[in-house]
Amino acid sequence: MRPSEKSASQDRYRGRFAPSPTGELHFGSLVAAVGSYLQARASDGEWTIRIEDLDPPREVPGAADRQVETLAAFGLLSDLPVQRQSRFSARHHAALDRLVQAGLAFPCACTRKDLPPDGVYPGTCRAGIAAGKSARSIRFRVTPGCVRFTDALLGPQEQTPALECGDFVIRRADGLVAYQLAVVVDDAAAGITQVVRGADLLDSTGRQILLAQALSLTPPGYLHLPLVVDAAGRKLSKSQRDDPVRRHPAATALRLALRALGHEPPAGTRSVTAQLAWARAEWNIAALPQGPVAIDVQGDGQRDYTPERNANQSI
Numbered sequence: 451m452r453p454s455e456k457s458a459s460q461d462r463y464r465g466r467f468a469p470s471p472t473g474e475l476h477f478g479s480l481v482a483a484v485g486s487y488l489q490a491r492a493s494d495g496e497w498t499i500r501i502e503d504l505d506p507p508r509e510v511p512g513a514a515d516r517q518v519e520t521l522a523a524f525g526l527l528s529d530l531p532v533q534r535q536s537r538f539s540a541r542h543h544a545a546l547d548r549l550v551q552a553g554l555a556f557p558c559a560c561t562r563k564d565l566p567p568d569g570v571y572p573g574t575c576r577a578g579i580a581a582g583k584s585a586r587s588i589r590f591r592v593t594p595g596c597v598r599f600t601d602a603l604l605g606p607q608e609q610t611p612a613l614e615c616g617d618f619v620i621r622r623a624d625g626l627v628a629y630q631l632a633v634v635v636d637d638a639a640a641g642i643t644q645v646v647r648g649a650d651l652l653d654s655t656g657r658q659i660l661l662a663q664a665l666s667l668t669p670p671g672y673l674h675l676p677l678v679v680d681a682a683g684r685k686l687s688k689s690q691r692d693d694p695v696r697r698h699p700a701a702t703a704l705r706l707a708l709r710a711l712g713h714e715p716p717a718g719t720r721s722v723t724a725q726l727a728w729a730r731a732e733w734n735i736a737a738l739p740q741g742p743v744a745i746d747v748q749g750d751g752q753r754d755y756t757p758e759r760n761a762n763q764s765i
């Protein structure tokens with residue numbers, strides 16, 4: 451990040467919600483949006499929406515606008531103009547070039563079927579591409595050892611990307627810059643101080659910290675919100691039919707999202723505005739569940755809530 455890109459209020463909390471425009475806003479995303487919004491408000495900071503449109507083949511036309519409209523129906527309005535990450539492709543590629551030139555990334559000829567079943571890259575092209583093969587992707591050269599960080603909800607974390615994934619792709623075979631790199635570059639450029647997102651992205655954090663360090667960027671803080679699962683403990687399906695955001699009026703869907711976050715307003719607090727105001731006033735990280743949260747999406751939004759507050763529970 452060049453100094454000119456630093457925000458004037460760099461010390462002020464700035465959070466973001468970064469949905470991928472691959473469909474309608476689903477319930478898991480609503481929970482992440484509400485959690486990141488409330489954390490920003492409780493920190494007297496700014497909250498921004500950034501559309502993660504990095505994968506045109508998976509993008510659904512019109513989905514980004516509909517997601518922003520859906521968020522607005524919940525009172526979740528970006529404090530700064532909504533941004534689209536595709537607009538930042540020049541700086542993504544500049545970061546990629548820097549990594550390659552510094553020898554911190556390398557071209558790789560492997561296809562998916564060249565990789566072992568565990569998906570951990572065995573270093574095949576680290577020292578160069580075998581004769582007769584040609585470069586497809588670019589991988590980040592992962593340093594050995596542990597990455598340590600403290601998640602604001604889950605506490606101290608230790609990840610070893612070298613063992614968990616190995617050298618990972620930062621430019622895909624189709625030429626697109628991978629999420630892992632773009633998210634690091636764009637969070638830094640936007641002066642994001644804390645990333646609040648779903649626990650399904652916890653595993654990516656070590657990789658993102660390594661990339662930030664390689665680019666001499668200061669990584670943001672992190673808070674990973676509980677995953678929402680169905681009554682049988684399965685990750686909530688993205689099926690539109692089952693999705694509370696579609697199934698229920700906004701006030702009920704918001705109540706469910708706040709319930710998933712351990713902040714369900716009293717029954718008499720009904721409207722979207724009143725619920726959000728209540729949650730803003732009451733927001734407390736200590737009340738957030740640390741493990742997966744079961745929500746009965748088929749129900750009427752009033753039943754079957756079993757937050758798991760055990761700090762040691764794996765997620």
Ligand code: GLU
Nearest residue numbers: 468469470502633647651
């Ligand atoms: N686009 C991701 C999602 O929709 C979020 C990525 C992030 O917050 O870093 O789950």
